[in-house]
Amino acid sequence: MKRAGTVPWPEHEAERYTAAGHWRGRPLGDWMWSWSESYGSRTALVDGATRIGYRELAVRADALAERLVSLGLGDGDNLLVQLPNCWEFVALFLACQRIGVAPVLALMPHREHELEYLAELADVAAIAVPDTCRDFDHQTLAAKIAGTRPRPVPVLVVGDRVEPGHVDLRAALRIEGDAEERRGRLDERAPDAGEVALFLLSGGTTGLPKIIARTHNDYEYNFRRSGEVCGFTAETTYLAVLPLAHNFPLGCPGVLGTLAVGGLAVLSPSPHPRTAFAEIARERVTITSVVPAVAHRWLEHAGDRTYDLTSLELVQVGGSVLPAELARELGPGLGCTLQQVYGMAEGLLNYTRPDDPSQVLRETQGRPISEADEILVVDAEGRPVPDGATGELLTRGPYTPRGYYRAPQHNQRAFTADGWYRTGDLVRWHPSGNLVVEGRLKDLVNRGGEKVSIDEVEDLVRAVPGVADAAALALPDPALGERVGICVIPGDGPRPTLETVHAFFAARGVAAFKTPELLYLVEEFPLTPVGKVDRRTLRERILALAEVSVPAQPKAQPSEAPAPA
Numbered sequence: 001m002k003r004a005g006t007v008p009w010p011e012h013e014a015e016r017y018t019a020a021g022h023w024r025g026r027p028l029g030d031w032m033w034s035w036s037e038s039y040g041s042r043t044a045l046v047d048g049a050t051r052i053g054y055r056e057l058a059v060r061a062d063a064l065a066e067r068l069v070s071l072g073l074g075d076g077d078n079l080l081v082q083l084p085n086c087w088e089f090v091a092l093f094l095a096c097q098r099i100g101v102a103p104v105l106a107l108m109p110h111r112e113h114e115l116e117y118l119a120e121l122a123d124v125a126a127i128a129v130p131d132t133c134r135d136f137d138h139q140t141l142a143a144k145i146a147g148t149r150p151r152p153v154p155v156l157v158v159g160d161r162v163e164p165g166h167v168d169l170r171a172a173l174r175i176e177g178d179a180e181e182r183r184g185r186l187d188e189r190a191p192d193a194g195e196v197a198l199f200l201l202s203g204g205t206t207g208l209p210k211i212i213a214r215t216h217n218d219y220e221y222n223f224r225r226s227g228e229v230c231g232f233t234a235e236t237t238y239l240a241v242l243p244l245a246h247n248f249p250l251g252c253p254g255v256l257g258t259l260a261v262g263g264l265a266v267l268s269p270s271p272h273p274r275t276a277f278a279e280i281a282r283e284r285v286t287i288t289s290v291v292p293a294v295a296h297r298w299l300e301h302a303g304d305r306t307y308d309l310t311s312l313e314l315v316q317v318g319g320s321v322l323p324a325e326l327a328r329e330l331g332p333g334l335g336c337t338l339q340q341v342y343g344m345a346e347g348l349l350n351y352t353r354p355d356d357p358s359q360v361l362r363e364t365q366g367r368p369i370s371e372a373d374e375i376l377v378v379d380a381e382g383r384p385v386p387d388g389a390t391g392e393l394l395t396r397g398p399y400t401p402r403g404y405y406r407a408p409q410h411n412q413r414a415f416t417a418d419g420w421y422r423t424g425d426l427v428r429w430h431p432s433g434n435l436v437v438e439g440r441l442k443d444l445v446n447r448g449g450e451k452v453s454i455d456e457v458e459d460l461v462r463a464v465p466g467v468a469d470a471a472a473l474a475l476p477d478p479a480l481g482e483r484v485g486i487c488v489i490p491g492d493g494p495r496p497t498l499e500t501v502h503a504f505f506a507a508r509g510v511a512a513f514k515t516p517e518l519l520y521l522v523e524e525f526p527l528t529p530v531g532k533v534d535r536r537t538l539r540e541r542i543l544a545l546a547e548v549s550v551p552a553q554p555k556a557q558p559s560e561a562p563a564p565a
Protein backbone atom coordinates (compact mmCIF):
# COMPACT_ATOMS: atom_id res chain seq x y z
CA MET A 1 0.00 0.00 0.00
CA LYS A 2 1.14 3.53 -0.83
CA ARG A 3 0.75 5.11 2.58
CA ALA A 4 3.51 4.22 5.00
CA GLY A 5 2.14 2.94 8.29
CA THR A 6 -0.68 0.77 6.96
CA VAL A 7 -0.68 -2.95 7.69
CA PRO A 8 -1.73 -5.01 4.64
CA TRP A 9 -3.45 -8.38 4.73
CA PRO A 10 -1.07 -11.25 3.99
CA GLU A 11 -0.81 -12.03 0.27
CA HIS A 12 -2.49 -15.44 0.51
CA GLU A 13 -5.49 -13.96 2.37
CA ALA A 14 -5.81 -11.19 -0.21
CA GLU A 15 -5.86 -13.83 -2.94
CA ARG A 16 -8.43 -15.87 -1.05
CA TYR A 17 -10.74 -12.86 -0.54
CA THR A 18 -10.41 -11.94 -4.20
CA ALA A 19 -11.03 -15.49 -5.41
CA ALA A 20 -14.15 -15.72 -3.22
CA GLY A 21 -15.50 -12.52 -4.82
CA HIS A 22 -15.38 -10.51 -1.61
CA TRP A 23 -12.81 -8.13 -3.02
CA ARG A 24 -13.70 -6.97 -6.48
CA GLY A 25 -10.61 -4.96 -7.39
CA ARG A 26 -12.36 -1.72 -8.26
CA PRO A 27 -11.99 1.59 -6.40
CA LEU A 28 -15.07 3.20 -4.86
CA GLY A 29 -14.98 6.07 -7.37
CA ASP A 30 -15.45 3.52 -10.12
CA TRP A 31 -18.44 2.05 -8.32
CA MET A 32 -19.94 5.52 -8.10
CA TRP A 33 -20.10 5.64 -11.89
CA SER A 34 -21.55 2.13 -12.06
CA TRP A 35 -24.32 3.25 -9.71
CA SER A 36 -24.93 6.28 -11.87
CA GLU A 37 -25.17 4.10 -14.97
CA SER A 38 -27.53 1.61 -13.36
CA TYR A 39 -29.83 4.02 -11.56
CA GLY A 40 -29.44 7.05 -13.84
CA SER A 41 -32.19 9.50 -13.17
CA ARG A 42 -33.30 8.16 -9.78
CA THR A 43 -32.83 10.35 -6.73
CA ALA A 44 -29.76 9.34 -4.70
CA LEU A 45 -29.76 11.83 -1.82
CA VAL A 46 -32.21 14.05 -0.01
CA ASP A 47 -30.89 16.80 2.26
CA GLY A 48 -33.70 19.08 3.41
CA ALA A 49 -35.10 20.69 0.28
CA THR A 50 -32.18 19.51 -1.88
CA ARG A 51 -32.58 16.37 -3.98
CA ILE A 52 -29.61 15.00 -5.90
CA GLY A 53 -29.92 12.38 -8.62
CA TYR A 54 -27.45 9.53 -9.16
CA ARG A 55 -25.96 11.01 -12.31
CA GLU A 56 -25.86 14.49 -10.88
CA LEU A 57 -24.03 13.19 -7.82
CA ALA A 58 -21.39 11.49 -9.97
CA VAL A 59 -20.92 14.52 -12.22
CA ARG A 60 -20.64 16.88 -9.25
CA ALA A 61 -18.22 14.57 -7.44
CA ASP A 62 -16.07 14.49 -10.58
CA ALA A 63 -16.13 18.29 -10.85
CA LEU A 64 -14.99 18.56 -7.24
CA ALA A 65 -12.36 15.84 -7.74
CA GLU A 66 -10.76 17.81 -10.53
CA ARG A 67 -10.76 20.96 -8.42
CA LEU A 68 -9.10 19.05 -5.58
CA VAL A 69 -6.43 17.99 -8.07
CA SER A 70 -5.90 21.60 -9.06
CA LEU A 71 -5.40 22.42 -5.36
CA GLY A 72 -2.54 19.94 -5.39
CA LEU A 73 -4.30 16.92 -3.87
CA GLY A 74 -3.77 13.49 -5.33
CA ASP A 75 -3.28 9.78 -4.86
CA GLY A 76 -1.90 8.97 -1.43
CA ASP A 77 -3.00 12.23 0.23
CA ASN A 78 -5.24 12.43 3.30
CA LEU A 79 -7.98 14.99 3.89
CA LEU A 80 -9.39 15.83 7.31
CA VAL A 81 -13.17 15.97 7.02
CA GLN A 82 -15.37 17.39 9.78
CA LEU A 83 -18.81 17.84 8.29
CA PRO A 84 -22.35 17.27 9.54
CA ASN A 85 -24.80 15.11 7.60
CA CYS A 86 -25.28 16.94 4.31
CA TRP A 87 -25.18 16.04 0.63
CA GLU A 88 -21.83 17.84 0.26
CA PHE A 89 -20.30 15.31 2.69
CA VAL A 90 -21.26 12.44 0.39
CA ALA A 91 -20.14 14.29 -2.75
CA LEU A 92 -16.77 15.15 -1.16
CA PHE A 93 -16.34 11.57 0.03
CA LEU A 94 -16.93 10.29 -3.50
CA ALA A 95 -14.73 12.97 -5.09
CA CYS A 96 -11.88 11.79 -2.87
CA GLN A 97 -12.47 8.22 -4.03
CA ARG A 98 -11.95 9.22 -7.65
CA ILE A 99 -8.40 10.45 -7.07
CA GLY A 100 -7.01 8.33 -4.25
CA VAL A 101 -7.44 10.94 -1.51
CA ALA A 102 -8.49 9.34 1.79
CA PRO A 103 -10.88 11.30 4.02
CA VAL A 104 -10.08 11.13 7.73
CA LEU A 105 -13.54 11.21 9.28
CA ALA A 106 -13.56 13.41 12.37
CA LEU A 107 -16.68 13.86 14.51
CA MET A 108 -18.48 17.20 14.80
CA PRO A 109 -17.87 17.56 18.57
CA HIS A 110 -14.10 17.25 18.02
CA ARG A 111 -12.20 20.40 18.83
CA GLU A 112 -8.61 21.57 18.72
CA HIS A 113 -7.32 18.76 20.95
CA GLU A 114 -8.57 16.04 18.59
CA LEU A 115 -8.28 17.84 15.25
CA GLU A 116 -4.69 18.89 15.73
CA TYR A 117 -3.77 15.34 16.63
CA LEU A 118 -5.58 13.89 13.60
CA ALA A 119 -4.07 16.48 11.24
CA GLU A 120 -0.63 15.56 12.48
CA LEU A 121 -1.12 11.79 12.61
CA ALA A 122 -2.46 11.63 9.06
CA ASP A 123 -0.30 14.53 7.82
CA VAL A 124 -3.36 15.89 6.08
CA ALA A 125 -3.17 17.80 2.80
CA ALA A 126 -6.46 19.70 3.29
CA ILE A 127 -9.25 20.24 5.82
CA ALA A 128 -13.00 20.36 5.08
CA VAL A 129 -15.43 21.93 7.57
CA PRO A 130 -18.75 23.80 7.69
CA ASP A 131 -18.52 27.56 8.28
CA THR A 132 -20.38 27.12 11.55
CA CYS A 133 -22.38 24.33 13.13
CA ARG A 134 -24.43 24.59 16.33
CA ASP A 135 -22.96 28.02 16.93
CA PHE A 136 -19.38 26.84 16.73
CA ASP A 137 -17.04 28.53 14.26
CA HIS A 138 -15.42 25.52 12.58
CA GLN A 139 -13.86 27.62 9.86
CA THR A 140 -11.70 29.62 12.28
CA LEU A 141 -10.56 26.49 14.09
CA ALA A 142 -9.76 24.75 10.79
CA ALA A 143 -7.65 27.74 9.74
CA LYS A 144 -5.78 27.52 13.03
CA ILE A 145 -5.15 23.79 12.58
CA ALA A 146 -4.04 24.38 8.99
CA GLY A 147 -1.59 26.96 10.32
CA THR A 148 0.12 24.33 12.48
CA ARG A 149 1.03 22.19 9.47
CA PRO A 150 4.48 22.44 7.90
CA ARG A 151 3.08 22.82 4.38
CA PRO A 152 0.19 24.94 3.10
CA VAL A 153 -3.09 23.14 3.80
CA PRO A 154 -6.20 24.45 1.98
CA VAL A 155 -9.34 24.89 4.08
CA LEU A 156 -12.50 23.81 2.23
CA VAL A 157 -15.69 25.31 3.63
CA VAL A 158 -19.34 24.32 3.26
CA GLY A 159 -21.56 27.32 4.03
CA ASP A 160 -22.57 30.84 3.13
CA ARG A 161 -19.70 32.57 4.89
CA VAL A 162 -16.48 31.44 3.25
CA GLU A 163 -13.52 33.55 4.38
CA PRO A 164 -11.09 34.93 1.79
CA GLY A 165 -8.33 32.46 1.08
CA HIS A 166 -10.53 29.46 1.83
CA VAL A 167 -12.14 27.24 -0.80
CA ASP A 168 -15.91 27.41 -1.22
CA LEU A 169 -16.79 23.73 -1.39
CA ARG A 170 -20.27 24.32 -2.79
CA ALA A 171 -18.81 26.39 -5.60
CA ALA A 172 -16.28 23.62 -6.22
CA LEU A 173 -19.22 21.21 -6.71
CA ARG A 174 -20.64 23.29 -9.56
CA ILE A 175 -20.89 21.55 -12.88
CA GLU A 176 -18.96 23.15 -15.73
CA GLY A 177 -17.33 21.74 -18.85
CA ASP A 178 -17.81 18.36 -20.49
CA ALA A 179 -18.68 15.69 -17.94
CA GLU A 180 -17.66 12.76 -20.14
CA GLU A 181 -14.24 14.21 -20.92
CA ARG A 182 -13.67 14.92 -17.27
CA ARG A 183 -14.74 11.41 -16.40
CA GLY A 184 -12.16 10.07 -18.84
CA ARG A 185 -9.42 12.26 -17.39
CA LEU A 186 -10.26 11.19 -13.84
CA ASP A 187 -10.39 7.51 -14.79
CA GLU A 188 -6.69 7.87 -15.57
CA ARG A 189 -6.13 8.89 -11.96
CA ALA A 190 -8.12 6.02 -10.43
CA PRO A 191 -6.35 4.61 -7.37
CA ASP A 192 -5.67 0.94 -6.83
CA ALA A 193 -8.50 -0.88 -5.04
CA GLY A 194 -6.06 -2.24 -2.47
CA GLU A 195 -5.20 1.29 -1.35
CA VAL A 196 -6.73 3.24 1.53
CA ALA A 197 -10.18 4.64 0.70
CA LEU A 198 -10.99 6.22 4.07
CA PHE A 199 -9.91 6.46 7.67
CA LEU A 200 -12.36 5.70 10.47
CA LEU A 201 -11.71 6.61 14.09
CA SER A 202 -11.49 3.81 16.60
CA GLY A 203 -13.24 3.88 19.93
CA GLY A 204 -9.64 3.89 21.23
CA THR A 205 -8.71 2.91 24.73
CA THR A 206 -5.17 4.21 24.87
CA GLY A 207 -4.92 7.95 24.71
CA LEU A 208 -6.29 9.68 21.65
CA PRO A 209 -8.27 7.59 19.16
CA LYS A 210 -6.34 5.44 16.73
CA ILE A 211 -7.30 5.61 13.10
CA ILE A 212 -8.25 2.70 10.92
CA ALA A 213 -7.34 2.58 7.25
CA ARG A 214 -10.13 0.95 5.25
CA THR A 215 -9.36 0.00 1.67
CA HIS A 216 -11.60 0.31 -1.40
CA ASN A 217 -11.79 -3.48 -1.60
CA ASP A 218 -12.62 -4.06 2.01
CA TYR A 219 -15.08 -1.21 2.47
CA GLU A 220 -17.01 -1.98 -0.71
CA TYR A 221 -17.47 -5.51 0.61
CA ASN A 222 -18.44 -4.08 4.02
CA PHE A 223 -21.41 -2.10 2.67
CA ARG A 224 -22.38 -4.43 -0.19
CA ARG A 225 -22.53 -7.53 2.00
CA SER A 226 -24.26 -5.55 4.78
CA GLY A 227 -26.87 -4.46 2.23
CA GLU A 228 -27.52 -8.07 1.24
CA VAL A 229 -27.88 -9.19 4.84
CA CYS A 230 -30.18 -6.30 5.77
CA GLY A 231 -32.33 -6.62 2.65
CA PHE A 232 -31.48 -3.26 1.06
CA THR A 233 -32.94 -2.84 -2.44
CA ALA A 234 -33.78 -0.09 -4.91
CA GLU A 235 -37.01 0.31 -2.93
CA THR A 236 -35.11 1.16 0.25
CA THR A 237 -35.34 4.67 1.65
CA TYR A 238 -32.64 4.89 4.29
CA LEU A 239 -32.52 7.67 6.86
CA ALA A 240 -29.09 8.67 8.21
CA VAL A 241 -29.58 10.29 11.61
CA LEU A 242 -26.29 9.25 13.20
CA PRO A 243 -23.25 11.24 12.04
CA LEU A 244 -21.91 10.01 8.71
CA ALA A 245 -18.38 10.00 10.06
CA HIS A 246 -19.36 6.82 11.87
CA ASN A 247 -19.06 3.48 10.20
CA PHE A 248 -22.64 2.52 11.11
CA PRO A 249 -24.59 5.11 9.06
CA LEU A 250 -21.87 5.38 6.43
CA GLY A 251 -21.35 1.77 5.45
CA CYS A 252 -23.31 -0.71 7.59
CA PRO A 253 -25.06 -0.68 5.09
CA GLY A 254 -25.81 2.99 5.60
CA VAL A 255 -25.69 5.60 2.88
CA LEU A 256 -23.13 3.76 0.75
CA GLY A 257 -25.03 0.48 1.01
CA THR A 258 -28.14 2.34 -0.13
CA LEU A 259 -26.44 3.97 -3.11
CA ALA A 260 -24.95 0.64 -4.15
CA VAL A 261 -28.44 -0.78 -4.77
CA GLY A 262 -30.17 2.28 -6.20
CA GLY A 263 -32.11 3.25 -3.07
CA LEU A 264 -32.70 6.70 -1.64
CA ALA A 265 -30.58 8.06 1.22
CA VAL A 266 -32.13 10.79 3.35
CA LEU A 267 -29.66 12.83 5.40
CA SER A 268 -30.88 14.21 8.70
CA PRO A 269 -28.92 16.84 10.62
CA SER A 270 -29.98 15.42 13.98
CA PRO A 271 -31.37 12.26 15.61
CA HIS A 272 -33.87 14.34 17.58
CA PRO A 273 -37.26 12.56 17.45
CA ARG A 274 -39.12 15.53 15.96
CA THR A 275 -36.56 16.07 13.21
CA ALA A 276 -36.17 12.39 12.41
CA PHE A 277 -39.91 11.58 12.57
CA ALA A 278 -40.68 14.46 10.22
CA GLU A 279 -38.15 13.04 7.71
CA ILE A 280 -39.56 9.53 8.08
CA ALA A 281 -43.08 10.78 7.39
CA ARG A 282 -42.10 13.09 4.52
CA GLU A 283 -39.88 10.64 2.62
CA ARG A 284 -41.65 7.41 3.62
CA VAL A 285 -38.41 6.09 5.14
CA THR A 286 -38.18 2.28 5.31
CA ILE A 287 -34.92 1.69 7.22
CA THR A 288 -32.79 3.65 9.65
CA SER A 289 -30.03 3.03 12.19
CA VAL A 290 -29.71 4.38 15.71
CA VAL A 291 -27.82 3.84 18.96
CA PRO A 292 -29.79 2.65 22.02
CA ALA A 293 -29.82 6.16 23.55
CA VAL A 294 -31.55 7.51 20.43
CA ALA A 295 -33.89 4.50 20.26
CA HIS A 296 -34.90 5.28 23.83
CA ARG A 297 -35.81 8.87 22.97
CA TRP A 298 -37.70 7.78 19.86
CA LEU A 299 -39.75 5.29 21.83
CA GLU A 300 -40.74 8.00 24.29
CA HIS A 301 -42.09 10.04 21.40
CA ALA A 302 -43.54 7.17 19.36
CA GLY A 303 -47.03 7.78 20.72
CA ASP A 304 -47.03 11.23 19.15
CA ARG A 305 -49.42 10.69 16.28
CA THR A 306 -48.40 13.91 14.51
CA TYR A 307 -46.02 11.87 12.41
CA ASP A 308 -46.85 8.93 10.21
CA LEU A 309 -44.19 6.29 10.86
CA THR A 310 -45.99 3.45 9.08
CA SER A 311 -43.41 3.28 6.28
CA LEU A 312 -40.71 2.10 8.71
CA GLU A 313 -39.85 -1.57 8.20
CA LEU A 314 -36.54 -2.01 9.98
CA VAL A 315 -34.71 -0.13 12.72
CA GLN A 316 -31.10 -1.11 13.22
CA VAL A 317 -29.80 -0.58 16.76
CA GLY A 318 -26.14 -0.88 17.69
CA GLY A 319 -23.08 0.78 19.11
CA SER A 320 -23.70 -0.02 22.76
CA VAL A 321 -25.70 -2.43 24.90
CA LEU A 322 -29.41 -2.44 24.13
CA PRO A 323 -31.29 -2.85 27.42
CA ALA A 324 -33.71 -5.82 27.40
CA GLU A 325 -36.78 -3.68 28.01
CA LEU A 326 -35.98 -1.38 25.11
CA ALA A 327 -35.32 -4.43 22.90
CA ARG A 328 -38.80 -5.72 23.76
CA GLU A 329 -40.64 -2.46 23.28
CA LEU A 330 -38.92 -0.87 20.32
CA GLY A 331 -40.36 -2.96 17.48
CA PRO A 332 -43.99 -2.79 18.69
CA GLY A 333 -43.56 0.87 19.68
CA LEU A 334 -42.30 2.00 16.28
CA GLY A 335 -44.28 -0.59 14.34
CA CYS A 336 -41.27 -2.20 12.66
CA THR A 337 -38.70 -4.99 12.98
CA LEU A 338 -35.74 -4.54 15.31
CA GLN A 339 -32.28 -5.44 14.05
CA GLN A 340 -29.42 -5.60 16.52
CA VAL A 341 -26.02 -4.61 15.20
CA TYR A 342 -22.76 -5.36 16.94
CA GLY A 343 -20.08 -3.71 14.88
CA MET A 344 -16.85 -1.81 15.10
CA ALA A 345 -14.90 0.67 13.02
CA GLU A 346 -12.12 -1.95 13.02
CA GLY A 347 -14.24 -4.18 10.79
CA LEU A 348 -16.27 -7.18 11.99
CA LEU A 349 -20.01 -6.69 11.67
CA ASN A 350 -22.73 -8.81 13.22
CA TYR A 351 -26.41 -8.42 12.50
CA THR A 352 -29.51 -10.27 13.54
CA ARG A 353 -31.37 -11.14 10.33
CA PRO A 354 -34.81 -9.62 9.73
CA ASP A 355 -36.44 -13.09 9.63
CA ASP A 356 -34.83 -14.40 12.83
CA PRO A 357 -37.19 -15.56 15.61
CA SER A 358 -38.17 -12.71 17.92
CA GLN A 359 -36.16 -14.14 20.80
CA VAL A 360 -32.99 -13.92 18.70
CA LEU A 361 -33.85 -10.38 17.63
CA ARG A 362 -34.31 -9.31 21.22
CA GLU A 363 -31.63 -11.26 23.04
CA THR A 364 -28.63 -11.45 20.73
CA GLN A 365 -26.39 -9.05 18.87
CA GLY A 366 -26.43 -11.07 15.67
CA ARG A 367 -23.90 -13.04 13.67
CA PRO A 368 -21.10 -12.14 11.25
CA ILE A 369 -21.93 -11.07 7.72
CA SER A 370 -19.26 -13.09 5.96
CA GLU A 371 -18.40 -16.76 5.74
CA ALA A 372 -14.80 -15.50 5.67
CA ASP A 373 -15.13 -13.81 9.08
CA GLU A 374 -13.08 -15.78 11.59
CA ILE A 375 -14.06 -15.62 15.24
CA LEU A 376 -12.38 -16.91 18.36
CA VAL A 377 -13.70 -16.53 21.89
CA VAL A 378 -10.75 -16.83 24.28
CA ASP A 379 -9.88 -16.72 27.98
CA ALA A 380 -7.29 -14.47 29.64
CA GLU A 381 -4.49 -16.76 28.42
CA GLY A 382 -5.72 -16.62 24.84
CA ARG A 383 -7.11 -20.19 24.88
CA PRO A 384 -10.50 -20.83 23.26
CA VAL A 385 -13.25 -21.18 25.86
CA PRO A 386 -15.84 -24.00 25.69
CA ASP A 387 -18.73 -23.33 23.32
CA GLY A 388 -21.24 -21.00 24.94
CA ALA A 389 -18.82 -19.73 27.62
CA THR A 390 -17.89 -16.06 27.85
CA GLY A 391 -14.51 -14.81 26.66
CA GLU A 392 -12.83 -12.10 24.63
CA LEU A 393 -13.74 -11.96 20.96
CA LEU A 394 -10.80 -12.11 18.55
CA THR A 395 -11.42 -11.73 14.84
CA ARG A 396 -9.88 -11.71 11.37
CA GLY A 397 -11.53 -11.30 8.03
CA PRO A 398 -11.87 -9.62 4.66
CA TYR A 399 -12.95 -6.26 6.05
CA THR A 400 -11.05 -6.29 9.35
CA PRO A 401 -7.66 -4.64 8.75
CA ARG A 402 -4.57 -6.13 10.36
CA GLY A 403 -3.41 -3.03 12.21
CA TYR A 404 -4.13 0.59 13.06
CA TYR A 405 -2.57 3.29 10.93
CA ARG A 406 0.86 4.49 12.07
CA ALA A 407 0.59 2.73 15.43
CA PRO A 408 3.16 -0.09 15.42
CA GLN A 409 3.52 -0.28 19.19
CA HIS A 410 -0.19 -0.24 19.87
CA ASN A 411 -0.67 -2.86 17.14
CA GLN A 412 1.53 -5.29 19.04
CA ARG A 413 -1.04 -5.29 21.82
CA ALA A 414 -4.22 -4.84 19.84
CA PHE A 415 -3.45 -7.65 17.37
CA THR A 416 -2.03 -11.12 17.94
CA ALA A 417 1.09 -12.21 16.08
CA ASP A 418 -1.06 -14.02 13.55
CA GLY A 419 -3.25 -11.03 12.80
CA TRP A 420 -6.28 -11.49 15.04
CA TYR A 421 -7.80 -8.22 16.25
CA ARG A 422 -8.43 -8.26 19.98
CA THR A 423 -11.80 -6.52 20.29
CA GLY A 424 -11.68 -6.11 24.07
CA ASP A 425 -15.34 -7.22 24.06
CA LEU A 426 -16.57 -10.12 26.20
CA VAL A 427 -19.00 -12.27 24.25
CA ARG A 428 -20.54 -15.73 24.16
CA TRP A 429 -22.20 -17.78 21.45
CA HIS A 430 -25.96 -18.10 21.90
CA PRO A 431 -27.37 -21.57 21.05
CA SER A 432 -28.97 -19.97 17.96
CA GLY A 433 -25.52 -19.31 16.49
CA ASN A 434 -25.57 -15.61 17.29
CA LEU A 435 -23.28 -13.60 19.53
CA VAL A 436 -24.25 -12.04 22.83
CA VAL A 437 -22.12 -9.16 24.10
CA GLU A 438 -21.64 -9.72 27.83
CA GLY A 439 -19.26 -6.92 28.74
CA ARG A 440 -15.85 -5.62 27.89
CA LEU A 441 -12.25 -5.71 28.98
CA LYS A 442 -11.19 -2.42 27.46
CA ASP A 443 -10.90 0.77 29.44
CA LEU A 444 -13.46 3.03 27.91
CA VAL A 445 -16.74 4.72 28.60
CA ASN A 446 -19.44 3.97 26.03
CA ARG A 447 -21.46 7.16 26.28
CA GLY A 448 -24.55 6.46 24.22
CA GLY A 449 -22.40 4.80 21.54
CA GLU A 450 -19.71 7.48 21.62
CA LYS A 451 -16.53 5.92 22.92
CA VAL A 452 -14.38 7.82 25.43
CA SER A 453 -10.92 6.61 26.32
CA ILE A 454 -10.34 6.35 30.08
CA ASP A 455 -6.64 6.95 29.51
CA GLU A 456 -7.20 10.14 27.62
CA VAL A 457 -9.57 11.57 30.23
CA GLU A 458 -7.21 10.68 33.07
CA ASP A 459 -4.23 12.28 31.33
CA LEU A 460 -6.19 15.48 30.87
CA VAL A 461 -7.55 15.59 34.42
CA ARG A 462 -4.07 15.00 35.89
CA ALA A 463 -3.01 18.24 34.24
CA VAL A 464 -5.77 20.24 36.01
CA PRO A 465 -4.31 22.50 38.75
CA GLY A 466 -4.83 21.02 42.20
CA VAL A 467 -5.05 17.41 40.97
CA ALA A 468 -2.47 14.96 42.29
CA ASP A 469 -3.94 11.90 40.57
CA ALA A 470 -7.07 10.92 38.69
CA ALA A 471 -8.98 7.75 37.81
CA ALA A 472 -11.81 7.84 35.26
CA LEU A 473 -14.80 5.50 35.52
CA ALA A 474 -17.79 4.48 33.42
CA LEU A 475 -20.79 5.32 35.62
CA PRO A 476 -24.31 4.12 34.82
CA ASP A 477 -26.70 6.53 33.18
CA PRO A 478 -30.35 5.73 32.48
CA ALA A 479 -30.45 7.50 29.11
CA LEU A 480 -26.93 7.13 27.72
CA GLY A 481 -26.02 3.76 29.25
CA GLU A 482 -22.80 5.16 30.65
CA ARG A 483 -21.19 8.49 31.34
CA VAL A 484 -17.78 9.69 32.38
CA GLY A 485 -17.04 9.98 36.10
CA ILE A 486 -13.72 11.05 37.54
CA CYS A 487 -12.16 10.32 40.94
CA VAL A 488 -9.55 12.81 41.98
CA ILE A 489 -6.89 12.80 44.67
CA PRO A 490 -6.38 16.48 45.44
CA GLY A 491 -2.84 17.83 45.56
CA ASP A 492 -1.41 21.22 46.34
CA GLY A 493 -3.23 24.28 45.22
CA PRO A 494 -6.92 24.96 44.64
CA ARG A 495 -9.38 22.19 45.45
CA PRO A 496 -10.49 20.75 42.10
CA THR A 497 -14.20 20.91 41.31
CA LEU A 498 -16.30 19.79 38.36
CA GLU A 499 -16.34 23.41 37.20
CA THR A 500 -12.55 23.69 37.16
CA VAL A 501 -12.32 20.42 35.27
CA HIS A 502 -14.91 21.61 32.75
CA ALA A 503 -13.13 24.92 32.28
CA PHE A 504 -9.81 23.12 31.78
CA PHE A 505 -11.24 20.73 29.17
CA ALA A 506 -12.88 23.61 27.33
CA ALA A 507 -9.64 25.62 27.35
CA ARG A 508 -7.74 22.64 25.96
CA GLY A 509 -10.32 22.30 23.19
CA VAL A 510 -11.49 18.79 24.09
CA ALA A 511 -14.71 17.37 22.59
CA ALA A 512 -17.54 18.03 25.06
CA PHE A 513 -18.68 14.40 25.20
CA LYS A 514 -15.39 13.46 26.92
CA THR A 515 -15.78 15.95 29.76
CA PRO A 516 -16.41 14.22 33.10
CA GLU A 517 -19.97 14.65 34.30
CA LEU A 518 -19.43 13.56 37.91
CA LEU A 519 -16.44 14.24 40.14
CA TYR A 520 -15.50 12.57 43.41
CA LEU A 521 -12.65 13.64 45.68
CA VAL A 522 -10.92 10.68 47.31
CA GLU A 523 -7.85 10.29 49.49
CA GLU A 524 -6.38 7.31 47.70
CA PHE A 525 -7.14 4.72 45.05
CA PRO A 526 -7.54 1.02 45.82
CA LEU A 527 -4.75 -0.90 44.08
CA THR A 528 -4.61 -4.34 42.45
CA PRO A 529 -1.98 -6.83 43.68
CA VAL A 530 0.37 -5.59 40.94
CA GLY A 531 -0.09 -2.00 42.04
CA LYS A 532 -2.42 -0.69 39.32
CA VAL A 533 -5.51 1.35 40.15
CA ASP A 534 -8.26 -1.14 40.92
CA ARG A 535 -11.04 0.56 38.96
CA ARG A 536 -13.57 -2.14 39.65
CA THR A 537 -13.33 -1.69 43.45
CA LEU A 538 -13.18 2.07 43.05
CA ARG A 539 -16.33 1.98 40.93
CA GLU A 540 -18.14 -0.17 43.51
CA ARG A 541 -17.20 2.27 46.25
CA ILE A 542 -18.32 5.23 44.20
CA LEU A 543 -21.61 3.59 43.27
CA ALA A 544 -22.29 2.82 46.95
CA LEU A 545 -21.48 6.44 47.72
CA ALA A 546 -23.42 7.72 44.76
CA GLU A 547 -26.64 6.24 46.09
CA VAL A 548 -26.59 8.88 48.76
CA SER A 549 -24.64 11.68 47.12
CA VAL A 550 -25.44 11.77 43.40
CA PRO A 551 -28.27 14.30 43.72
CA ALA A 552 -25.83 16.62 45.46
CA GLN A 553 -23.42 16.49 42.52
CA PRO A 554 -23.32 19.58 40.37
CA LYS A 555 -25.36 19.01 37.25
CA ALA A 556 -23.26 18.21 34.24
CA GLN A 557 -23.28 20.68 31.41
CA PRO A 558 -25.54 19.54 28.64
CA SER A 559 -23.34 18.16 25.91
CA GLU A 560 -24.05 17.36 22.27
CA ALA A 561 -26.97 15.14 21.37
CA PRO A 562 -26.56 11.51 22.42
CA ALA A 563 -23.89 10.26 20.32
CA PRO A 564 -23.65 7.70 17.78
CA ALA A 565 -21.89 4.53 17.13
Ligand code: OOB
Pocket residue numbers: 201202203247248252317318319320321322340341342343344345346365423425437440449451565
Ligand atom coordinates in the same frame (compact mmCIF):
# COMPACT_ATOMS: atom_id res chain seq x y z
C1 OOB B 1 -19.68 0.75 16.52
O1 OOB B 1 -18.38 0.99 16.23
P1 OOB B 1 -17.31 1.66 17.20
O2 OOB B 1 -16.01 1.47 16.55
O3 OOB B 1 -17.75 3.03 17.58
O4 OOB B 1 -17.35 0.82 18.57
C2 OOB B 1 -17.14 -0.56 18.60
C3 OOB B 1 -17.41 -1.08 19.99
C4 OOB B 1 -17.44 -2.58 20.07
O5 OOB B 1 -16.14 -3.13 20.17
C5 OOB B 1 -18.27 -2.78 21.33
O6 OOB B 1 -17.49 -2.55 22.47
C6 OOB B 1 -19.30 -1.69 21.23
O7 OOB B 1 -18.71 -0.68 20.43
N1 OOB B 1 -20.54 -2.14 20.58
C7 OOB B 1 -21.54 -2.79 21.21
C8 OOB B 1 -22.53 -3.02 20.23
N2 OOB B 1 -22.10 -2.49 19.06
C9 OOB B 1 -20.88 -1.97 19.30
N3 OOB B 1 -21.69 -3.21 22.49
C10 OOB B 1 -22.84 -3.87 22.79
N4 OOB B 1 -23.83 -4.11 21.91
C11 OOB B 1 -23.72 -3.72 20.62
N5 OOB B 1 -24.72 -3.97 19.74
O8 OOB B 1 -20.16 0.95 17.61
C12 OOB B 1 -20.48 0.23 15.37
C13 OOB B 1 -19.93 0.10 14.12
C14 OOB B 1 -20.68 -0.39 13.06
C15 OOB B 1 -21.99 -0.74 13.27
C16 OOB B 1 -22.56 -0.60 14.51
C17 OOB B 1 -21.81 -0.13 15.58
